[in-house]
Structures are given as C-alpha cells and as structure tokens.
Amino acid sequence: MASSLPEPPPTLAVAELLLREAVDCGRLERRPAESLAAGLGDPCVRGAVLEAALDSKRRGHGNLVTFSRNVFLPITNLCRDRCGYCTFAKLPGDPSAKTYELEEIASVCASAVRAGCTEALLCLGDKPELAHRSHREWLRQRGFASTAAYLVEASRTAFECGILPHTNAGVLSIEEMAALRPWNASMGLMLETTSERLRQKRGAHYWAPDKDPKRRIRMHEEAGELGIPFTTGLLLGIGETDAERVDTLLVIRAIFENYGHLQECIVQPFHPKPGTSMHGVPALSNEDVAGWVALARLVLGPSMNVQAPPNLSPDALELLLGAGLSDWGGVSPLTIDFINPEAPWPALRELEARTEAAGSRLRERLPVYPRDVVARPELFDPRIREALRRFADAEGFARPRTRDRLEAA
Numbered sequence: 231m232a233s234s235l236p237e238p239p240p241t242l243a244v245a246e247l248l249l250r251e252a253v254d255c256g257r258l259e260r261r262p263a264e265s266l267a268a269g270l271g272d273p274c275v276r277g278a279v280l281e282a283a284l285d286s287k288r289r290g291h292g293n294l295v296t297f298s299r300n301v302f303l304p305i306t307n308l309c310r311d312r313c314g315y316c317t318f319a320k321l322p323g324d325p326s327a328k329t330y331e332l333e334e335i336a337s338v339c340a341s342a343v344r345a346g347c348t349e350a351l352l353c354l355g356d357k358p359e360l361a362h363r364s365h366r367e368w369l370r371q372r373g374f375a376s377t378a379a380y381l382v383e384a385s386r387t388a389f390e391c392g393i394l395p396h397t398n399a400g401v402l403s404i405e406e407m408a409a410l411r412p413w414n415a416s417m418g419l420m421l422e423t424t425s426e427r428l429r430q431k432r433g434a435h436y437w438a439p440d441k442d443p444k445r446r447i448r449m450h451e452e453a454g455e456l457g458i459p460f461t462t463g464l465l466l467g468i469g470e471t472d473a474e475r476v477d478t479l480l481v482i483r484a485i486f487e488n489y490g491h492l493q494e495c496i497v498q499p500f501h502p503k504p505g506t507s508m509h510g511v512p513a514l515s516n517e518d519v520a521g522w523v524a525l526a527r528l529v530l531g532p533s534m535n536v537q538a539p540p541n542l543s544p545d546a547l548e549l550l551l552g553a554g555l556s557d558w559g560g561v562s563p564l565t566i567d568f569i570n571p572e573a574p575w576p577a578l579r580e581l582e583a584r585t586e587a588a589g590s591r592l593r594e595r596l597p598v599y600p601r602d603v604v605a606r607p608e609l610f611d612p613r614i615r616e617a618l619r620r621f622a623d624a625e626g627f628a629r630p631r632t633r634d635r636l637e638a639a
C-alpha cells in the first residue's frame with residue numbers, strides 16, 4: 231500500500247547512507263525508496279541514486295547490456311478500453327483500424343526472418359470482441375470464438391515461419407495463457423501502475439476496465455503458476471504519485487520473489503500525444519526517467535533485467551546506461567513502434583556505438599534471457615525448447631550468425 235503522506239527529501243548524507251545499505255542488501259524498501267524519490271529533484275541526490283544503481287547493476291550484470299531484434303505485429307488495433315494516453319486503439323470504421331489476416335502475419339514474419347529478427351512481438355488491444363460487433367463477426371467468419379483463440383493461430387503462424395513469438399495481448403485468463411504457451415517463448419503485460427485512483431473519473435484508466443490493477447496482478451500471478459517467462463513494467467507520468475510508483479515496483483518484486491518467472495521490468499515514460507485526453511500532460515524529463523530507472527534497479531535488485539526503450543529517450547541513452555539499465559528491449563529494423571509511432575528506433579549501429587562508448591558491452595538476446603535459456607529449460611514448452619536450441623548459442627544469447635547480420639544492419 232502506497233504511503234499517504236509524501237516523504238521529505240533526504241539530505242545528501244542521508245541519501246548516501248540509504249543507498250549504501252540498499253546496494254549492500256540488494257534491495258531498497260518502501261520508506262527509503264519514497265524518500266529517495268522525493269530527492270530526485272536535487273541534482274546531488276539524483277547523482278548519488280544513479281551512481282548506486284549503476285553499482286548494483288554491475289554486481290548483477292557486469293558491463294553487459296542486451297537487446298532483442300524484433301518485428302512488431304499489431305495483430306489488431308481494436309480494443310474495448312479507452313486509456314487517456316493511447317493512440318494505438320482505433321474504432322471499427324476508422325480508416326486505420328486493422329486486424330491482420332494469418333497470411334499477412336506469415337508475410338511480415340518471413341520478411342523479419344530474412345532480416346535476422348528472432349522475436350515476433352504480437353501486440354493488440356484488449357478483448358475487442360466484447361465491445362465491437364463487427365470484430366465478433368470478423369472472428370466468426372474465420373471460425374474463432376474470441377481474439378485470444380485467433381491469437382493462438384497467429385502465434386502458431388509466426389512460429390512456423392521460423393521466429394519466436396512474444397505475446398502482449400492485455401489481460402488474458404489462465405486458460406488463454408495456457409493455450410498460447412506452446413507457441414510463445416514468452417508473454418507480457420505491463421502492470422503500468424498499482425494506483426486505483428487512476429480508474430476514477432478523469433483518471434487515465436477511467437474508461438479502461440482492463441487496467442484494474444488487481445486484475446493485472448492476478449494475471450501476473452497466473453502466468454507464474456503456469457511458469458511462463460513474463461515481461462512487466464511500469465508506465466511513468468500518467469497521473470500516479472511517487473509513492474504509487476514505488477508501490478508498483480514493490481508489487482513487481484513480490485510477484486518475482488513468489489514465482490520467479492518475471493524476466494524483466496520495463497520503465498516506460500508516457501509520451502503525450504495529440505488527439506488524446508492527456509495531450510496537455512507534460513512528459514517526464516530525461517533526468518526523471520533516469521532517476522526512476524535507477525530506483526527500479528535499487529528496489530528490484532542487481533539480478534533483475536531493467537529495461538527502458540531507447541526510442542522514448544533518444545537523447546539520454548548514456549544517462550540511462552548510467553542509471554543501472556541492463557536491457558534496451560526489442561528494437562526493430564523493419565517496423566515502427568506502433569504504440570509510440572512518433573518515436574523511431576535508433577539504428578542498431580548507433581545503439582551499439584553509444585552503449586559501448588558509455589563503457590558497456592551490447593549483446594543480442596532472444597525474446598527470452600540467456601540465463602533462462604541455459605538454466606531453466608522447464609520454463610518452455612518442448613517445442614519452444616527445441617527451437618531455442620537452434621536460435622541460441624552456448625551461453626543462451628542469439629547465435630553469432632544472427633548477431634553478425636545484426637551488426638551489418
């Protein structure tokens with residue numbers, strides 16, 4: 231539960247004490263995290279937070295930073311929710327509303343395989359058939375009772391093209407996840423926030439029943455029960471307080487400690503977009519984003535993969551690397567970021583050059599992380615496990631053949 235009264239900002243001396251303890255213990259607890267969050271506006275305190283987070287990251291990952299080469303497949307941009315910041319979701323009848331046919335999925339995946347991609351990110355709106363009769367009819371004509379059932383076929387189609395699917399379909403039931411598991415290397419759902427306030431009138435999630443934090447936490451737990459490698463994260467700047475951000479990180483940590491299936495935590499800044507109800511809400515500064523990457527690292531500990539999308543902070547890659555980030559996430563040479571279409575991916579060569587100039591070593595991973603590929607084969611369906619043997623090198627990273635093509639990109 232988030233604290234009701236904001237913590238006062240700490241002095242630099244107090245901040246340094248809190249940080250030393252957090253790095254030595256491998257975790258940062260609620261009260262000190264809220265106190266350090268209150269101090270992020272002070273450049274000296276923020277500098278100390280970043281330095282401690284980098285120390286923690288090096289204890290868990292050395293100088294390694296990873297990324298995945300992916301293709302983004304927006305299976306359908308129809309959605310039953312209406313989040314205050316979203317331009318991805320379209321209404322039926324909108325000229326840009328689209329649901330991919332299986333043949334189109336196969337065609338995009340074939341191009342992606344030729345370009346050396348190993349991950350197909352299947353991303354879509356949440357249960358659009360519940361809100362849109364025309365989508366129900368679209369599914370019915372093709373023999374599917376739900377979008378989730380269609381997604382199983384979409385995942386199978388992508389997998390059979392020779393690429394590893396990672397599905398992010400909003401809130402799914404445990405049965406739906408179990409049906410998707412044989413064709414997906416991993417799945418994901420951004421927890422975004424544990425703030426119930428944002429579901430109230432004028433909140434970012436008022437019109438979004440699937441953004442109920444309890445439902446999303448339950449899905450994380452059910453994915454844990456199924457042993458699915460799972461991606462989560464928080465969305466910064468949609469109206470939540472510092473205490474609610476800390477609470478979100480602590481809930482993510484508790485889920486990870488209970489189930490062990492969370493493979494990464496994404497720290498994603500909200501970008502205001504024209505045409506949305508939140509178009510006038512300012513974006514976080516790069517310094518704030520880096521401060522929260524650092525706090526995520528300190529709360530979650532040295533071994534967690536902490537990710538920030540490079541296209542959302544293109545001027546601040548070095549700042550993020552210095553804040554304890556260990557992964558850039560999926561970067562696509564083929565497709566745009568359909569969630570943030572205004573934010574192009576950096577070229578892979580630029581990402582590599584800037585990562586290495588900042589003292590880190592960039593390596594390509596698969597949609598799943600090397601340590602799970604090598605040490606936890608039980609996380610994967612036998613079919614996926616067999617495919618991983620073909621995709622991965624002995625350490626669990628993407629095979630050199632793929633990496634060579636990547637470096638040539």
Ligand code: SF4
Binds near residue numbers: 310312313319400
């Ligand atoms: S953010 Fe996701 S759940 Fe919300 S409206 Fe957009 S597609 Fe739907």
